[in-house]
Each structure stands twice: as C-alpha cells, then as structure tokens.
Amino acid sequence: MAEAVHIRNLVKRFDSPDSPGQSVFAVRSANLEVKPGELVTLLGPSGCGKTTLLRMVAGFEEPTSGDILFGDRRMNEVAPNRRDAAMVFQSYAIFPHLSVYENVVFGLRLKKLSADEIKKRADRVLAISGLTHMATRSPNQLSGGQQQRVALARAIIMEPRVLLFDEPLSNLDAKLRDQMRVEIRELQQRLGITTLYVTHDQIEAMSISDRIVVMNSGVIEQIGTPREVYAHPATRFVAEFIGKANFLNATVRDGQTIDVAGVPVPYVNQANAGDQLTVVLRPEAIALSDQGGDFPATVKRAMFLGNIAEYLIEVDGVGEWLVDSPNPGESGLFQPGSRVFATPSRAALHALS
Amino acid sequence: MFATARSQIRVLARDPILLALVVVIFAAILIFVVYPLAMVFLASLQDRSQWTLANYALIGERRLYRNALWNSLSVGALVGFIGVIIGYIAAFVLTRLDVPGKRLLHYLMIVPIISPPFVSAVSIVFLFGNNGLITRQLLGLMDFSIYGFHGVVWSQIFTFAPIAYLSLRGVLASISPTLEDAALNIGASRWQVFRKVTFPLSLPGVASAFLVVFIESMADFGNPLVLAGAAFPMLAPQAYLEITGSFNLPRGAMLSVILLLPSITAFAIQRYWIAKRQYVTVTGKPTASTSKVVSGPVKSFLYGLVLLFSAIVILFYGVIFVGAFTQVWGFNYTPTLNHFAYVFNVGFDTVKDTLLIAIITTPISGIFGMLVAFLVVRRTFPGKSALEFGSILSFAVPGTVVGIGYVLAFNQQPLILTGTLTILVLCFVFRYVPVGIQSGIAVLRQIDPSIEEAAQNLGASALTTFRKVTLPLIAPAFFSALVYAFVRAMTAISAAIFLVSANWNLMTVQILNQVGSGRLGVAAAYSVVVIALVLVAIIIINAIVVRMTRHMNMVRF
Numbered sequence: 001m002a003e004a005v006h007i008r009n010l011v012k013r014f015d016s017p018d019s020p021g022q023s024v025f026a027v028r029s030a031n032l033e034v035k036p037g038e039l040v041t042l043l044g045p046s047g048c049g050k051t052t053l054l055r056m057v058a059g060f061e062e063p064t065s066g067d068i069l070f071g072d073r074r075m076n077e078v079a080p081n082r083r084d085a086a087m088v089f090q091s092y093a094i095f096p097h098l099s100v101y102e103n104v105v106f107g108l109r110l111k112k113l114s115a116d117e118i119k120k121r122a123d124r125v126l127a128i129s130g131l132t133h134m135a136t137r138s139p140n141q142l143s144g145g146q147q148q149r150v151a152l153a154r155a156i157i158m159e160p161r162v163l164l165f166d167e168p169l170s171n172l173d174a175k176l177r178d179q180m181r182v183e184i185r186e187l188q189q190r191l192g193i194t195t196l197y198v199t200h201d202q203i204e205a206m207s208i209s210d211r212i213v214v215m216n217s218g219v220i221e222q223i224g225t226p227r228e229v230y231a232h233p234a235t236r237f238v239a240e241f242i243g244k245a246n247f248l249n250a251t252v253r254d255g256q257t258i259d260v261a262g263v264p265v266p267y268v269n270q271a272n273a274g275d276q277l278t279v280v281l282r283p284e285a286i287a288l289s290d291q292g293g294d295f296p297a298t299v300k301r302a303m304f305l306g307n308i309a310e311y312l313i314e315v316d317g318v319g320e321w322l323v324d325s326p327n328p329g330e331s332g333l334f335q336p337g338s339r340v341f342a343t344p345s346r347a348a349l350h351a352l353s
Numbered sequence: 354m355f356a357t358a359r360s361q362i363r364v365l366a367r368d369p370i371l372l373a374l375v376v377v378i379f380a381a382i383l384i385f386v387v388y389p390l391a392m393v394f395l396a397s398l399q400d401r402s403q404w405t406l407a408n409y410a411l412i413g414e415r416r417l418y419r420n421a422l423w424n425s426l427s428v429g430a431l432v433g434f435i436g437v438i439i440g441y442i443a444a445f446v447l448t449r450l451d452v453p454g455k456r457l458l459h460y461l462m463i464v465p466i467i468s469p470p471f472v473s474a475v476s477i478v479f480l481f482g483n484n485g486l487i488t489r490q491l492l493g494l495m496d497f498s499i500y501g502f503h504g505v506v507w508s509q510i511f512t513f514a515p516i517a518y519l520s521l522r523g524v525l526a527s528i529s530p531t532l533e534d535a536a537l538n539i540g541a542s543r544w545q546v547f548r549k550v551t552f553p554l555s556l557p558g559v560a561s562a563f564l565v566v567f568i569e570s571m572a573d574f575g576n577p578l579v580l581a582g583a584a585f586p587m588l589a590p591q592a593y594l595e596i597t598g599s600f601n602l603p604r605g606a607m608l609s610v611i612l613l614l615p616s617i618t619a620f621a622i623q624r625y626w627i628a629k630r631q632y633v634t635v636t637g638k639p640t641a642s643t644s645k646v647v648s649g650p651v652k653s654f655l656y657g658l659v660l661l662f663s664a665i666v667i668l669f670y671g672v673i674f675v676g677a678f679t680q681v682w683g684f685n686y687t688p689t690l691n692h693f694a695y696v697f698n699v700g701f702d703t704v705k706d707t708l709l710i711a712i713i714t715t716p717i718s719g720i721f722g723m724l725v726a727f728l729v730v731r732r733t734f735p736g737k738s739a740l741e742f743g744s745i746l747s748f749a750v751p752g753t754v755v756g757i758g759y760v761l762a763f764n765q766q767p768l769i770l771t772g773t774l775t776i777l778v779l780c781f782v783f784r785y786v787p788v789g790i791q792s793g794i795a796v797l798r799q800i801d802p803s804i805e806e807a808a809q810n811l812g813a814s815a816l817t818t819f820r821k822v823t824l825p826l827i828a829p830a831f832f833s834a835l836v837y838a839f840v841r842a843m844t845a846i847s848a849a850i851f852l853v854s855a856n857w858n859l860m861t862v863q864i865l866n867q868v869g870s871g872r873l874g875v876a877a878a879y880s881v882v883v884i885a886l887v888l889v890a891i892i893i894i895n896a897i898v899v900r901m902t903r904h905m906n907m908v909r910f
Contacts, residue, residue, distance in 0.1 A: 060806055062363065079368055081809045093807035097825040106821075107811030158811065
C-alpha cells in the first residue's frame with residue numbers, strides 16, 4: 001500500500017500582489033524522493049514555501065512547472081478529490097455540522113463502501129484514536145486535542161497512499177503537543193503510510209522524522225536525517241535554523257588542523273593550507289572552565305534554565321559565543337564578568353562548504 | 354495574466370461539472386441580465402428603425418419628461434434624507450439604548466419590508482384620500498388632495514425607512530461603546546461624543562443607507578402609480594405609461610435609461626467608494642453595552658419617535674385589515690366578507706398563479722444565489738469579478754427597466770417567452786438573487802476554506818462538497834435568500850407588470866388594478882392575503898432549513 005512520492009523540479013510562481021506583472025516564487029525547483037513508508041518533514045520559517053509544496057502534493061495548488069508522482073503515476077493533472085492523499089489541516093477543518101462519527105466516516109461514505117465495512121473500519125480507527133466514547137458528540141464539544149484526533153482519524157481511516165500534515169500541532173499547548181507528536185509517529189510507523197509533514201518547529205521535526213527537508217525562501221537547503229542536518233548542516237541557514245550555532249572564521253593549517261584566531265584546533269579536512277573556512281560550533285560542544293583551556297573569555301550573560309545553563313561569552317580576540325553547559329545545578333553558575341576558558345569539543349566541529 | 358487564466362482554466366477543466374456550472378451561469382447572466390439591458394439601450398436610440406438621439410432630445414423639449422426626471426430625483430433625495438433620519442434614530446434606540454420592548458419594535462420596524470411595497474399607498478388613500486377616514490370623515494376637509502408630491506413622499510418614507518433602519522442597525526451595533534466611554538472619560542460632553550465619535554464612525558453607513566433608499570425610491574413604481582396623480586409625473590410610471598398607454602417603446606426605453614443612470618451611479622458610489630471607507634468591521638463579538646451618550650430626556654424623546662413610527666405601522670396595517678372587511682370605505686362601514694369572496698372566486702386564478710410562481714422561484718433563486726456565492730468566494734476562474742458584478746448588477750437596475758428589457762428581449766426570436774410563466778420566474782430569479790448572493794458571500798467569507806478542502810481531500814467532488822459541506826454551513830444565508838426570494842416574488846410589481854398576461858397574472862398587479870378602478874376593499878383583501886401567505890411561507894421555509902441542517906447533524910450508524 002505504501003507508495004513512494006517523487007517531486008521533480010517543482011516550481012510554484014505567484015503573481016505578485018504588490019506589483020502587477022511581477023511574480024514571486026513560492027517554490028523554486030524542488031526535488032525530493034520520499035521512500036515508501038517514510039516520514040519526511042518540510043521544515044522552515046513561515047513563508048519558506050513548505051505549505052505551498054504540501055498543497056501542491058495535495059492538489060490544492062497548481063504547480064507552475066515540474067512533476068509530482070505517487071509511485072510511477074503522475075499526479076499533476078489529477079483532481080484533489082482523486083489523489084488518495086489524506087491531509088490533516090492546521091485548523092483541523094472538522095465539519096462543524098457533523099458528529100465526530102460522521103466526520104470520521106465522511107470519506108468512506110463518499111466511496112460508497114458497505115455499511116458493514118464502514119462500521120468495521122470506523123470502530124477500529126475510533127479505538128486507535130481514543131474517540132470511541134465520544135463518537136456521537138458534536139465537534140464543538142471537543143477539546144483541541146480531541147479535535148486533533150478527529151482530524152487524524154478522518155485521514156487515516158481512508159488508508160491513503162500518502163498522508164499529509166500541515167502544521168497539525170501548532171494550535172495545541174506545549175504538553176499536548178509533545179504527546180500528540182509521539183502518537184502521530186507511532187501510528188504512522190504502525191500503519192506504514194508514506195507521510196509528508198510540514199512544521200516550523202525544529203524540535204517537532206527532529207523528533208518525528210525519518211528525514212528532514214529544510215527550506216528557506218522557496219529553496220530546499222538540505223535534505224537529511226535529523227542527525228545529519230544537525231551535525232553536518234549544509235548551509236549557514238540550516239545551522240542557525242536547527243538548534244543554535246556559533247560560526248568561527250578559521251584558516252586551514254594542514255589536513256589535521258585549523259587556526260582560529262591563532263589558536264590551533266584539530267579538525268580533519270580536505271582543504272588546502274591557507275584556505276579560509278567557516279566552522280559551525282554548537283553551544284553544547286563547548287566546555288567552560290575557570291581552570292584553563294583553549295580560548296580565554298569573559299562571561300557577559302548567564303541564564304539558569306534547569307537542565308542547562310545558557311551563557312553568552314566574549315572570547316578574547318574572536319567575538320561572542322553561545323555556550324550551553326549541562327547540569328549547572330551541580331557546579332554552580334559562572335557569574336557575568338568572571339574570566340573563563342572555553343574549549344571546543346574536537347568531534348563537534350563542522351565546516352560549511 | 355494570460356498564463357494565469359490558462360492555468361485557471363486547466364484547474365477548472367479537471368472538474369467538468371464545475372466548468373459546466375461556470376459556463377452556464379455566465380451564459381445565464383449574459384442572456385437574462387445583460388442582454389435585456391442592452392436591448393433597452395438600443396431601443397432608446399431608435400425611432401421607426403432609424404438610429405437617432407431624438408428620444409433623448411425630448412427630455413429638453415418636453416416639460417412632462419423634464420418634470421418626471423426632476424420629480425423622481427427630488428423625491429428620491431428627500432425620501433433618502435428623511436428615511437435615513439428615521440432609520441438612524443430607530444437603529445440607535447434599538448441597538449444602543451436600554452428601552453423596553455426592543456424585540457417587538459424591531460419586528461414592527463421591518464414589517465413594511467415584507468409586505469407589498471404599496472400597501473402604505475393604499476393605507477394613505479384609505480386615511481387621507483378623497484373619502485379618507487381622517488381627511489374627510491374626521492376633519493371634514495373637502496378640497497384636500499393627498500395626490501402628488503406629498504402623498505408619494507409620505508408613502509415612500511414609510512416603505513423605505515425600514516431598509517435604512519436595517520442597514521444602519523448593523524453599522525451602529527458594530528461601533529464599540531468603549532469608544533464612546535473613552536471619549537467621555539477624557540472629558541467630552543455627550544453631544545461632543547456623538548458629534549465627534551459616534552456619528553463620524555457611522556457616516557459611511559449613513560451615506561450607504563441614503564444611497565440604497567435613493568435607489569429604491571427612484572425605482573419605486575407602485576406608490577407613484579397610486580399616489581402621484583397626473584399632475585405629478587415621475588419616471589418609472591411615466592415609462593410604463595409610454596409603453597402601455599401610447600405604445601411608444603422607444604420613449605419608454607429612453608425614460609428607463611434616464612431612470613437607470615442615477616441608480617447605477619448611486620450603486621457604484623455605494624459599492625466601490627463607500628464600502629471601502631467603512632471604519633467598523635464585524636469582529637465576531639457583538640458588544641452588549643448600552644450607550645451613555647444620551648441623557649434621560651433625550652432618550653425618552655427618541656424612544657417616543659420610534660414608538661410613533663411603530664404606531665403608524667400598526668395603524669396602516671390595521672386600516673388595510675379593517676378595509677378588507679368593510680363594505681365601501683368612506684360610505685358604508687358594514688362588515689363584510691364580500692371582498693375576500695371576490696378574491697377567492699373571481700381572483701382565485703391570480704392567487705394560484707402568484708403562489709405557483711413564488712414557489713418555483715424560491716428554491717431556484719436560493720440555490721443559484723448560494724452557488725454563485727460559493728464560486729465567487731471559493732474558486733478562481735477567468736472573469737470571476739465580471740461574473741460577480743453581473744450577478745449583483747440587477748440590484749441597482751429599476752424594475753421598470755428590467756420589465757421593458759424583458760419585453761424587448763424575449764418578444765422575438767430566438768427566445769420568445771412573453772406571456773409565459775417562465776419569463777416571470779426568470780425575471781424574479783435574476784432580479785432578486787443579488788441579495789442572496791451577497792449574504793452567501795458574507796457568511797462564506799467567515800468559514801475556514803480548509804473545511805471544504807478537507808471534504809475534497811477525502812474524495813468529494815466540487816458539487817458534493819457544495820451539497821454536503823458548504824450548503825449546511827451557510828444555512829442562515831440560504832434561509833434569508835429563500836425568504837427574500839419568496840417575499841419579492843409575492844410582492845414585486847415594477848418589472849412584473851410588463852410581463853403578466855391573461856394566462857399568468859399576479860396579485861400585486863390585481864391590487865393596482867383594483868385601486869385604479871376604485872375598489873379599495875378588494876385591493877385591501879388581496880393585500881391581506883399576500884401578507885398572510887408571506888408569513889406562512891417564512892414559517893415553512895424556516896422549518897425546512899432547520900430540518901435540513903438538523904438532519905445532516907444526525908449520526909447514522
């Protein structure tokens with residue numbers, strides 16, 4: 001049942017609302033292969049084109065050019081109601097005039113399935129979604145989390161070839177969001193449905209995805225597993241958008257070492273001696289000590305966040321770095337103004353190309 | 354631009370039913386709205402098959418036509434002015450002040466809207482006519498004449514002030530009282546608050562209400578025909594008389610073009626200029642606070658005015674009701690059922706015809722209105738704004754113009770429809786659908802489009818989506834569209850009077866005929882029957898719409 005999704009050279013151009021005759025690219029030549037049963041998130045800031053891309057897959061937007069294929073079937077010309085790509089909407093889009101049950105079986109009724117079959121599938125899906133006892137309720141009697149479950153149940157009951165999520169958790173509070181995230185992931189893996197998932201929340205993307213597509217200004221910046229995009233960001237944008245990052249200007253000394261402000265830092269590289277590099281250094285990969293280390297620095301700001309302490313330090317002759325130190329409760333905080341030494345972890349460095 | 358249109362067509366082509374629908378609606382609007390109007394223009398430029406501007410020159414040459422134009426414009430302006438004052442006071446009192454009996458007064462204010470537009474004219478004849486209860490019987494005046502300027506203005510104020518009231522009610526209700534509180538709080542006097550805050554905020558609404566009343570007054574046919582008299586010519590009845598009396602189609606067409614111009618201008622100003630200058634928009638939560646802008650005595654005074662207007666409503670309808678059961682008004686006040694006997698014997702065919710036409714018109718108009726609203730709000734296709742404009746254009750076109758246009762357009766090949774039921778139904782559908790379209794658009798704009806996308810996503814075609822999701826969600830607009838269509842089909846006169854025939858006649862036309870031949874009792878009886886039918890229909894339509902939406906809400910295991 002699971003189906004691969006191929007997106008090839010997909011472009012979406014809108015007429016500019018401000019200057020007639022001009023056009024704006026919502027998506028510029030996107031290429032993406034989603035494997036059968038895989039969950040891929042489209043991640044990026046608002047306006048990056050991720051929702052437009054998803055809506056083109058659903059059929060609600062017409063691509064300007066390029067192809068969308070489910071398996072080996074080209075979908076460009078297929079009407080949205082024939083695509084078999086069930087979608088969970090950001091606003092849930094629950095039919096307010098129908099009961100929970102009628103919402104969930106809406107699509108099956110259109111398929112003219114037998115009453116027995118509808119009842120059987122509905123019972124199963126309602127049970128999976130924890131909605132069995134509220135089947136007869138009206139949607140406006142439900143909480144946000146319950147409405148979310150109705151939207152999800154209504155989509156998966158279709159046993160679609162592709163499942164689409166458009167920021168499904170953005171209207172929920174933080175606790176419920178964490179819980180629904182886990183539920184969605186478990187359900188998707190159990191059913192093995194190929195899934196495209198749009199979000200602007202990097203933690204959501206990291207926790208739920210097989211692979212992440214990072215988008216910015218209509219361009220795909222990087223496609224990779226959560227670990228890849230975090231540890232080896234392809235661009236400065238990706239490094240900054242996913243997690244926090246310090247950017248170090250370095251000069252290559254040899255194949256094993258780079259210079260940062262005259263301090264030699266071990267880093268295996270293929271570049272030529274003398275080349276300039278921008279190196280990504282994650283805040284949690286920096287150790288702070290008042291006993292000694294690679295880079296002397298002054299603490300400018302210190303915040304206690306419970307599991308970590310978040311520092312902003314001024315490294316002598318280099319500039320400001322963000323530093324996250326684990327378990328600050330055990331050792332106490334460095335106060336603003338105190339002198340410290342910062343030592344980057346060797347394994348955590350990553351040069352941008 | 355071209356590429357966009359092509360891609361829109363490609364999207365449309367994927368849903369052949371939708372494409373067909375758009376094409377059909379376009380064609381229908383072209384044939385039944387634009388084509389008759391064009392025919393009126395063409396006819397007005399002809400004389401004995403020669404192209405000429407001579408008809409228009411007559412406006413300058415003939416005093417009769419000049420007076421008709423001037424009279425129509427001045428009556429329209431005056432009625433607009435006074436109607437807006439009454440409407441504003443009533444809206445202010447009933448939305449912003451804490452006074453008893455608001456609900457009942459609200460219903461009394463809008464009763465004139467659902468009755469035949471010239472009921473007030475008949476009432477005025479009963480009360481102030483040559484044998485009027487007040488003028489002759491009570492005051493003993495012998496040489497008083499209500500006919501002419503005064504009669505028309507009074508009758509129209511009574512008929513159209515409720516329209517101003519309804520539109521200003523929405524405007525005043527949406528001005529947050531906290532703005533007034535804020536002004537009072539920084540030291541403004543009550544009068545200053547009204548002059549500097551409340552009134553300026555409602556000004557676009559006032560202008561809009563004035564223009565709507567002006568359009569209605571210009572287009573009004575029944576009141577002038579009953580009350581204007583020969584010495585006070587007005588455009589709409591004059592155009593009618595040119596055609597039915599002198600058989601001069603070109604001149605009738607010319608007069609209706611003259612009639613059309615101020616209406617279209619007012620409509621354009623109202624829609625494209627004022628509508629963009631509304632300060633207040635409906636934000637969802639109506640504020641229920643009462644205004645502190647008026648002092649106690651002023652409040653009592655304004656409330657008194659509203660009570661007075663409501664009392665006149667009751668008086669006018671009471672007079673109609675009593676008149677329907679009275680032997681000969683002014684001479685013999687013996688109670689009788691003769692007038693109703695006449696209506697149900699001699700005139701029963703007319704009652705049946707009217708009812709049948711209204712029953713056919715109502716669902717067509719309601720569904721057509723919701724479909725157009727749906728297409729305009731939810732779909733993109735080339736020529737969409739033209740379609741929207743075309744579909745609401747007929748709102749601004751006086752019925753007389755429409756009637757003449759239909760006679761001209763459908764009296765010849767390829768479409769011969771004059772004298773049929775079809776032409777009356779078509780005329781009513783296209784003439785009164787704009788109100789349904791507008792309310793459908795307003796409701797639809799407030800509904801999250803992803804609800805319909807969800808239906809499509811789950812496999813529903815455009816038509817299924819409309820039927821199973823959109824229509825139930827816009828049930829309130831659908832209801833008002835149905836009611837409006839029915840009420841108008843029962844009470845219309847200005848266009849219909851050109852289209853009735855021996856086979857298909859309407860009660861409103863009968864009322865006018867009876868008034869014309871002096872049988873006021875029969876006219877009153879017809880009016881009572883029309884009002885009763887309209888009330889019954891509203892109750893039935895309400896029940897159907899409630900059941901329709903409830904039914905969809907039920908769980909079917």
